[in-house]
Amino acid sequence: MALPRPQDAPPIPATPEQRAAHWSLYAPWLQDDPVSYWKEMRENQPIVRSQELGGYWILTRYEDIEWAARNPQLFSSAQVGIPHRTIFPEKQIPIQLDGDEHRSWRQTLAELFNPSMVNHFTPAIRQAAAEAADALVGRDSCDFIAEFATALPAETFLITFGIGREHLQTLLAHKTWLRREGIPNARTDEDIVDANRPLREFFADAIERLRASGIEGRRDVLSQLLRSRHDGRELTQDEMTNVAFVTMGASLDTTTASLGLQFLHLAEHPEVRRAVAAAPPDRIPVIVEELLRHEPVSSTGRILTQDVERHGMLLRRGDRVLLSWGMAGLDPRVFDHPDDVDFDRPSTRHLGFGVGPHRCLGMHLARRVITIAMQEWHARFPEYRVDPDAPLIRHYSPGRGLMALGLRLDAPPAGGPAVAGTDPRDPR
Structure with a gap:
């Protein structure tokens, strides 16, 4: 049940030009269906100028978004938010770094998130997914989100960072408070830094526990950070908590959003859902890739380092630019029939994880989590649909996603263990 638009909500701008001029991830009129309005904007102009949030440019098409991302010397990552807010006293590692500084940190962190690491923690992630799905067996409905x-995604973060799943509720409580109260109520950047303090202390405490217990033989991210060297030296405590905080911020909400949007599409399209439920395990990664393309989530910001002309428009040094990774996947200039889900599509080279030197370090892990979720869920619930009596709450800020998704669970089979063999609950 989609919630009705509040009567006191600001009116939707009347024309395509006005809608482009008032585009903002925070605009109430965009929260339910930004995809349709983006399509309109993309077909009208490759580059538009929004007057909101101090003014910024929007690149609407795949080729221009990719071009900007592959030219970091023109499009700096020093300010990734629109509006830009200072999260830490120092830059966020590595997403706010440019040039040699970014390359150096990228080399330090890349091995921590490679496919080998993902494979190592897959049994524990699968166990977490199986337990979450098993808890719903016998129910006739649930709030999927x-x-x-x-x-x-939060348990996956705790597993891969060596913090322990028993800290799940503490992590979620801190994160939820920050998103719903800490940041919205912050009047200054100093207020945001203060609001982040409980989470930074949470990560600092986790690092100290690992130091005390020993990290020999452990493969989790925090243990590897404790062993790592950057520019020939050990990482500082602030640098390690910075990496942990940025990874959490970049992974938890985006993976939750992807899961919610993908399962909403499956719940609304029985023929697609049945194809997924019947697919062999090795087919699921292909399915996930197409759903990642079809369901846009993330955007980011860049700031120009010099004047540049594109499509007859002059973008000046210091101007801010919005890049929507997800919306690029719906560009008909690149994808035939982009609004259709096609698991036999010859190419799914979407930009959902970005492109260029800042491509998401955690993309291998995110893909694995969503793949496992698809497998474990459909093993128990091959039949489900949107609950018409439950709220369906969408949002476009800070990324496209859902706050609530009620599902009806029809005739679920008995649940069971997802993985046979060794106990994966304490991966090291």
């Missing part, structure tokens, strides 16, 4: 899609 609250009861599955929020906890699984």
Whole structure:
């Protein structure tokens, strides 16, 4: 049940030009369906100028978004938010870094998130997904976001960072407070830094526990950070908590959003859902890739380092630019019939994880989490649909996603263990 538009909500701008001029991730009129309005904007102009949030440019098409991302010497990552807010006293590692500084940190961190690491932690992630799904067996309905899609990415983060799943509720409480109260109520950048302090202390405490217990033989991210060297020296405590905080911020909400949007599409399209439920395990990664393309989530900001002309428009040094990674995947100039889900599509080279030197370090892990979620969920619930009596709450800020998704669970089979063999609960 989609919630009705509030009567006191600001009116939707009347024309395509006005809608482009008032584009903002925070605009109430965009929260329910930014995709349709983006399509309109993309077909009208490759580059538009929004007057909101101090003014910024929007690149609407795949080729221009990719061009900007592959030219970091023109499009700096020093300010990735629109509006830009200072999260830490120092830059966020590595997403706010440019040039040699970014390359150096990227080399330090790349091995921590490679496919080998993902494979090592896959049994524990699968166990977490299986337990979350098993908890719903026998129910006739659930809120998919609250009861599955929020906890699984958070548990994955705790598993891969060596913090321990027993800290799940503490992590979620800190994160939820920060998103719903800490940042919205912050009047200054100093207020945001203060609001982040509980999470930074949470990560600092986790690092100290690992130091005390020993890290020999452990493969989790924090243990590897404790062993790592950057520019020939050990990482500082502030640098390690910075990396942990940025990874959490970049992974939890985006993975939850992807899961919610993908499962909403499956719940609304029975023929697609049945194809997924019947697919062999090795087919699921292909399915996930197409759903990642079809369901845009993330955007980011850049700031120009010099004047540049594109499509007859002059973008000046210091101007801010919005890049929507997800919306690029719906560009008909690149994808035939982009609004259709096609698991036999010859190319799914979407930009959902970005492109260029800042491409998402955690993309291998995110893909694996969503793949596992698809497998474990459909093993228990091959039949489900949107609950017409439950709220369906969408949002476009800070990324496209869902706050609530009620599902009806029809005739679920008995649940069971997902993985046979060794106990994966304490991966090292």
